Amino acid sequence: MAQVEATTERIITADAETVFDALADYTGTRGKLLPEHFSEYEVREGGDGEGTLVHWKLQATSKxxxxxxxEVSEPTDGQLVEKDRNSSMVTTWTVTPAGEGKSKAVVSTVWNGAGGIGGFFERTFAPKGLARIHDTFLANLAAEVEG
Known part of the structure; x- marks a missing residue:
């Protein structure tokens, strides 16, 4: 099984602390920002960064x-890591300052892909599809915090 990765980033006109706080707010802001690919969003434990347990369904394609x-952890300042208990998928959100009143938000998701021909197609197309979903989320995040 080969590892599959999808990474995208965006410069947001808001300070890094504001952006990170919005990302870490699973009980409030986070659910409002999810694109239509997400459903059944539910915070099961915690709700603010480290220690949060959150559920959702992600419809990456029609099938x-x-x-x-x-499970959400905060291994370092400005970083959230979401580890899926149901798969090998891990998403890391990193927010860093990017000049006066700006920040850079980077989201990277990795998982163990399938083998064979199915794995080839997964490695080829899944990162692009997930990057589009992440782009939409980051645009929603920017709209939320840039006001």
């Missing part, structure tokens, strides 16, 4: 739905 149960 592929992932049932995700994510």
């Amino acid at each position: 592929r739905v992932r049932d995700c149960l994510l």
Whole structure:
């Protein structure tokens, strides 16, 4: 099985602390920002960064739905890591300052892909599809915090 990765980033006109706080707010802001690819969003434990347990379904394609149960940790300042209990998928959100009143938000998701021809197609197309979903989320995040 080969590892599959999808990474995208965006410069947001808001300070890094504001952006990170919005990302870490699973009980409030986070659910409002999810694109239409997400459903059944539910915070099961915690709700603010480290220690949060959140559930959602991610419909990456018309045929592929992932049932995700994510444990959230904050290994370093400005970083959230979401580890899916139901798969090998790990998403890392990193927010850093990017000049006066700006920040850079980077989201990277990795997982163990399938083998064979199915794995080839997954490695080829899944990162682009997930990057589009992440781009939409980051645009929603920017709209939320840039006001």
